[in-house]
Amino acid sequence: MDPAHTASPELRLERVENILQRHEALFASTAAEVRQATVTQQQAAANQEQTLAALASQIQQLTAVLSQNMVQNLPATAPAAVLQPTPPGPVSEPQIGAPERYAGNPEICNPFITNCSILFALQPHTFASEEAKVAFTINHLTGRARLWGTAEWNVKLLLAAPSETSLLSSGRARQSKWNTEAQCDAYLQGLEEYVKDELVSYDLPATLDELIELTRRVDRRIQARREERRRGRFRHPLPTQFRAVPERNASVIKDTTYVCTVDKTDTSSPGVQQKPGLTSSKACTGGSHSLAVFIDSGANVSIINEELAQQLEIERVPLPQPVPANALDGHLLGTVTHQTVPVQMLLSGNHHETIMFHILDSLRIPLILEYPWLRRHNPHIDWATGAILGWSSACHQVCLKQASAPQSRPCTTLAPDLMGVPPEYHDFREVFSKAKATSLPPHRPYDCAIDLLPGTSPPRGRLYSLSAPERKAMEDYSNDSLAAGIIRPSSSPAGAGFFFVDKKDKSLRPCIDYRGLNDITMKNRYPLPLISSAFEVLEGATIFTKLDLRNAYHLRIREGDEWKTAFNTPTGHYEYLVMPFGLTNAPAVFQALVNDVLRDMLNKHVFVYLDDILIFSKTKEDHIHHVQGVLQRLLENLLFVKAEKCEFHAPSVSFLGYIVGQGSIQMDPAKVSAVTAWPVPDSRKQLQRFLGFANFYRCFIRVYSTVAAPLTALTSSKVPFSWSSAATYAFQTLKNRFTSAPILRMPDPKRQFVVEVDASDVGVGAVLSQLATDDQKLHPCTFFS
Known part of the structure; x- marks a missing residue:
């Protein structure tokens, strides 16, 4: 029998009381430990807040110091390794691991800052300077945070002196993602005071590139004046346009000459006889004067020799106030009092522009083009041969579009042939213009993109041999396309084959073998309309007009993708600026354009399949209104119509292989x-x-x-x-x-x-x-x- 059952009630009660007392003691001990842990955690949180506040204050102070001090000769990107630490002193520093790299996640920003602060505090000799701390911190950034840190580091390069500013400065500034105004302000802040004082008399440019170039030119002029005072007057100073520029001017063009043709602009009234020896800009043959032109990046204005101006009998007009002509050393060469009237200049065979020259009597070279001309036209020059390979996009819009045709061909611009076009549409004569249809179109959202599959590059095709007629056709095609700005010389590693096929009229159609490029191009899946769907919307129509677009696929190649369209000919290597036939995405790109242009008219009174447009109406009055709306919309979007292939106001028309008429x-x-x-x-x-x-x-x-x-x-x-x-x-x-x-x-x-x-x-x-x-x-x- 269990003794517990035989014990007295008093004994059993005493045992229960003892157990309760032990439990109370245990509970009290546990509560004390919980209270102590809570106090410890609160103290740790307060300490962490104090540490973060102190670290934020240090960062603010460091930023202020860096913004006040001018940093010169910093590397192009944030350093890839920690700066060399200060040689260790007699006190050994604890070696702890570097913090994990920070990618920009806000949730782990404070721990990253804390770890860096602890490392800086425990290794004061290694990180003795603020620059070392900044370099270490930026080096341990990655992703978005690294981009921000690199931008902060790179922008200090803008504070370099003008003479030390490299051509990469503007590129690094753009990488900083700062806007133009901020970049210019940062650059101006770091300039020497003597440069700032000189810039007061100038209108500051709006872009960083122009501002850098202006300050470099001002700095060169100031340095030249200092050199003159040190060495005394030069015995035979040369004009600034002919002086050799110091080596630090990396963008200067020395002794660069090109043959140009200068004509006087036709400012006279009809019927007035032109001066002998000068040709109106409207003429194609006659007294145009060919000569060598000198391009100088150190000149501020374009200049013509007094003797040449008299020889060409170019009219002159006085300047509002005389302009001094100074040599590079500051020596006064003379005063320019007159400039020419606008004259036509044809440069490099197909670059046509109107320009005015300052007239200088002491000039030893006939013609000089100045730096603003270079900046405006941005010619791409092959320095090995001296040939101009291309021009700026603005030139393709204006100068090359208006280029003179070869003298062996008439240059008379014919009005659009409106024979067969009803008089109701003669107000839209420009939409039927062949000349406008062949000019270089502008860039727009519908530019043809050529996105390649990952890991691929365009193949280089074979060079086809051409017969004598084909060579002649190839030369004509190349010359006409270059003059129109449709193609340009290329240095692309790609090169498709170029050949001809016969047309129905026995003429030759140029073809380019883009099969290799198409195989590696990501396909544009924009759908073409079902031809059968056209018949569903024609119910009730009694009158039809069919429009055929001229140069249908005449859209720009997306900027930066032009090199992928390069093709080889026996006489040159070229690339397209507009979308050529044969590209796999050409139909989809063009269909997307015409659909958006005529979006509100589709399937109501218009059906479009690529370059074929069918307009249908129930009454003639409505039909005229519908056709006028389509022509207006096409003209607004620089799409042009081939009048000779159109059918107007017909009871039935041939469309996409069918004859569609009233109800049939x-x-x-x-x-x-x-x-x-x-x-x-x-x-x-x-x-x-x-x-x-x-x-x-x-x-x-x-x-x-x-x-x-x-x-x-x-x-x-x-x-x-x-x-x-x-x-x-x-x-x-x-x-x-x-x-x-x-x-x-x-x-x-x-x-x-x-x-x-x-x-x-x-x-x-x-x-x-x-x-x-x-x-x-x-x-x-x-x-x-």
């Missing part, structure tokens, strides 16, 4: 003739071509699939190609069906349809018909099989 659709007779004249195929490929052509019109042929079944079986590669009597019968039957095919009626969704279906083990066929209101008979709308 039929096959194009020209296409039917091609089918009926098709010879008997003697190979599987020829049979596939025939069936492909015939399939286009299968909606006109009753039980087409059943009739064509023997021919379709021969297209399979699993059976030998053996022409049989069944194939002959099917071939001739299809031809007969084409010649006797009915005219389909346009379906009217408001009226009742009749569907006839016939099915067998071989296939199924159906006819969709409607009861006509004119003769109360069923007429087919379409066939299905």
Whole structure:
């Protein structure tokens, strides 16, 4: 028996009290420990807040110090390693691990700052300077935080002296992501006081590149004056336009000459005789004067020699106030009191512009073009040959677009031929202009992008040999395209093959083999409209106009992608600025453009398939209004129409292989003739071509699939190609069906349809018909099989 059961109640109660006392003591101890832990945690949080506040204050102080001190000769990017620590002193420093790199996550920003602060505090000799701390911190940034830190570091380069500012400064400033005004302010802040004083008399440029160039030129002039005072007067000072510029001027162009043609601008009234020896800008042959022009990046204005101005009999006008002409050393060479009237200058064969020159009597070189001219036109120069390879995008819009044609060809600009265009649309004559259609279009959101698959590059194609007529056609095409700014010389590693194919009129069509480029181009999946969908919206239309766009795919290549379109010819390597035929994404890009241009008109009174536009209306009055709206919209978007291929106000028109008219659709007779004249195929490929052509019109042929079944079986590669009597019968039957095919009626969704279906083990066929209101008979709308 258990003694506990035999104990007295008093003893058992004493035991219970002892157990309760031990529990109370344990609870009291636990509560004390919890209170102590809470106090410790609160003290740690307060200490951390104090540490963060102190660190934030240090960062603010460091930023203030760095913004006041001018930092020179800093590297282009944040240093890739910690700055060399100060040689260790007698006190050893604890070695602790570097903090993990910070990528910009706000949640771990404070721990990163704390870890850096602890490291700086425990290793004061290693991080003895503020620059060392900044460098270490930036070096341990990554991702977005690294971009910010690099920008802060790079922008200090803008504080360098003008003579020490490299050509990369503007690029680094752009990498900082600061706006232009902030970049210019930072640059001006770091300039020497003597440069700032000189800049007071100038109108400061709006861009950083121009500001850097202006300060460098001012600094060079000041340095030259100091040199003059040190060495005394030069015995034979040269004009600033001919002086050798110090080596620190990395952008100077020395002894660069090009042949140009100078004509006087036609400012006279009609019928007034031009001065002898000078040619009006409207003439193509005559007294144009060719000479060498000197391009000098140190000159401020364009200058012409007094003797040349007299020889050309160029009229002159006085300047509002005389302008002193100074040498590089500051010596006064003379005073310019007159400038020329506007003259036409043709440079490098196809660069046409109007320009005015200051006239200087002591000039030893006939013609000088100044630095603002270089900045404005930005010519791309091959320094090995001295040839100008290209011009700025602004030149392609203006100067090259207005380039003179070769003298062997007439340059008379003909008005658009409006024969066949109704008088209601003569106010839109510009939309029919061939000259405007061949000019370089502007960049816009619909530029053709050529995005390559990852890890690929355009292949270099073969160089095709050309016959004598083809070489002549190639030279004409290259010269005309260069003059129009459509192509330009290229140094691209890509190069597709260039060849010709014959047109129907026996002329030559240039072709470029872009198959290799298309294979590695990411496809634009913008859809082309279904041709059958056009018939659904024509119900009720009684009058039609068809427009054919001129130079349909005349859109710009996306800037930066031009090199991918490069092609080889026997006489040169070129690349396109506009979208050429043959690019895989060309149809999708152009369809997207015309759809957006005519978006509010589509399927109401307009249907567009690439460069073919069909306008349809129920009344002539509405139709004229609709056509005028389309022409206006095309002109506003620099899309032009080929008048000679248009049809206006017709009861029926040929459109995409069909003849569409009032309530009816039929096959194009020209296409039917091609089918009926098709010879008997003697190979599987020829049979596939025939069936492909015939399939286009299968909606006109009753039980087409059943009739064509023997021919379709021969297209399979699993059976030998053996022409049989069944194939002959099917071939001739299809031809007969084409010649006797009915005219389909346009379906009217408001009226009742009749569907006839016939099915067998071989296939199924159906006819969709409607009861006509004119003769109360069923007429087919379409066939299905």
